[in-house]
Structures are given as C-alpha cells and as structure tokens.
Amino acid sequence: MNTILHKAATRGHANHGWLNSHHTFSFANYQNPERMNFGVLRVLNDDSVQARMGFGTHPHDNMEIISIPLEGDLEHKDSMGNVTIIKEGDVQAMSAGTGVTHSEKNKNKDKEVKFLQIWIVPKEKNIRPKYDQISLKDIEKENELYQILSPNKEDQGVWIHQDAWFHIGKFTKGNTATYKIKKEGNGIYAFILEGEVEIQSEELSERDGLGIWDTESIQIKATENARILLMEVPMGM
Structure with missing residues (x-):
C-alpha cells in the first residue's frame, strides 16, 4: 500500500x-x-x-x-x-x-x-x-458509504467517461466502514468534507486529502462526526 x-x-x-x-x-x-x-x-x-x-x-x-x-x-x-x-x-x-x-x-x-x-x-x-x-436526497444514507458517480449510466448516481467511482459517507463518531476497490489498479483519494476521521491509521481533519493505492480496500473510522468524499480513479493518465 x-x-x-x-x-x-x-x-x-x-x-x-x-x-x-x-x-x-x-x-x-x-x-x-x-x-x-x-x-x-x-x-x-x-x-x-x-x-x-x-x-x-x-x-x-x-x-x-x-x-x-x-x-x-x-x-x-x-x-x-x-x-x-x-x-x-x-x-x-x-x-x-x-x-x-x-x-x-x-x-x-x-x-x-x-x-x-x-x-x-x-x-x-x-x-x-x-x-x-x-x-442525492433519495439515496443518501447514515453511517454508510453511498455511490454518487460511476462509469455506468445504469448505476446509482451520475456517470462519466472514465472507470471512476465516487462515494460519500456521513458518519457519527465511532462508526466504521470498509471500502473495497472496484477495479484492479485503481487508487482512492479521500477528501474530508467535515469532521475528523481515521483512514488506514492516518488521522484526517476537515479538507485534508489522502491518496491511497496498491491496495484492495481501506478502513475508515469516524473519530468525530464526519462527512467524507471517496474518489476511486485509475492511477494511469
């Protein structure tokens, strides 16, 4: 990783x-x-x-x-x-x-x-x-990651011409989630919209960003009430 x-x-x-x-x-x-x-x-x-x-x-x-x-x-x-x-x-x-x-x-x-x-x-x-x-009002969830973007117009969220998936998670303090990479070779960029979280033992606060690649999944824990945006994207330009 x-x-x-x-x-x-x-x-x-x-x-x-x-x-x-x-x-x-x-x-x-x-x-x-x-x-x-x-x-x-x-x-x-x-x-x-x-x-x-x-x-x-x-x-x-x-x-x-x-x-x-x-x-x-x-x-x-x-x-x-x-x-x-x-x-x-x-x-x-x-x-x-x-x-x-x-x-x-x-x-x-x-x-x-x-x-x-x-x-x-x-x-x-x-x-x-x-x-x-x-x-997003009809698809947002509490204490879960929910998809807002994908490469497939039939999937949940908007769609784009790239093998990318975006998720948002709104978590109350102490809740956890696991995100699994959808396409081999992709990386994840996590951007903290609100609050504080811990991702792969890295402590992150509002507007911090963390890029992660060469992994199959990541672990997320809300250390305070938090909202995060996860962007899974191909690592090659």
Whole structure:
C-alpha cells in the first residue's frame, strides 16, 4: 500500500474577492510540480463564490467536470442548452468531449455558495458532450458509504467517461466502514468534507486529502462526526 497526504493548509490558495478558492492540485497561478494530479484526478478545487457573482462563459474540452455544491445555489448554463440550478444535496457531471462552453453563477442574493469542482481526465477523447445532474436526497444514507458517480449510466448516481467511482459517507463518531476497490489498479483519494476521521491509521481533519493505492480496500473510522468524499480513479493518465 502506498499513500500520499495533503493537509488542508498545504493547498494552493487564491482569493479574488468574489472567489475564494483552495486548490489541492496545480491550477491557474498555483503550480506545484509535486501536486499535479492523483492518477486521472486532475483538479480538486474548493470554491466559495460571493452573492450574485460567478464564472462567465468559458470553454472546456476533453475533461469530465464534476460539481458538488456544499452550501447555497449555483446556476449553470451551457452551450448544450442546459439551464439548471445545482444546490446542496445535488451532484452534477459534464463531459466536455469535443467542446462546450458554460457559465456558473451564485443565484443567492445574500450569501455565498460553496462547492467542489473536480476534473477527471476521460478515458476517450473527442466524445460527444453530455450533461447529467441528480439529487442525492433519495439515496443518501447514515453511517454508510453511498455511490454518487460511476462509469455506468445504469448505476446509482451520475456517470462519466472514465472507470471512476465516487462515494460519500456521513458518519457519527465511532462508526466504521470498509471500502473495497472496484477495479484492479485503481487508487482512492479521500477528501474530508467535515469532521475528523481515521483512514488506514492516518488521522484526517476537515479538507485534508489522502491518496491511497496498491491496495484492495481501506478502513475508515469516524473519530468525530464526519462527512467524507471517496474518489476511486485509475492511477494511469
């Protein structure tokens, strides 16, 4: 088993006033050759956007883009004709493929929106762009890991063009879980959304990240009430 630890305080940081962003991996003006990616997980941004502000229309191609709102409402518009609101308890996946443009705006008048933006390198280039969004309210569980993303559109959660699986777990103090790798050779990146957990004897706090590979499973224990995001991804780019 191999691991890499990224403590919250070691992330890249950019505060633009309207946008306060922390970067687990190199992004924009934060460039760290030792923090380029974890397998096909290329970007993990922890963003806060002020009221009525947002990202203007901009392009993407050949990337799987996942947005997970943590607080507030985010309006999404894209060149495929989608105009939607994603909010806490939703997950959105957009396959940029041959190319799309989109914008994201905080729809709240008086509070910021907080969300994770995650980029996954696809296993095939120049696919037809697509959009997927679901509410997690009907599938979330207490003290269990539940799947929110997979490579199969027939499975639970949104789907993307990569052999990746995402799970969220909300645990009360003292509860445990085991996660088993779904595809041989994949690794797991654990990101702590809230609270404190112990994974493979490593103590982790809010916004810490832990990458693990060359293993068949991991053990999770909530040392305080906690919520975590597990991202299983191929380790080769």
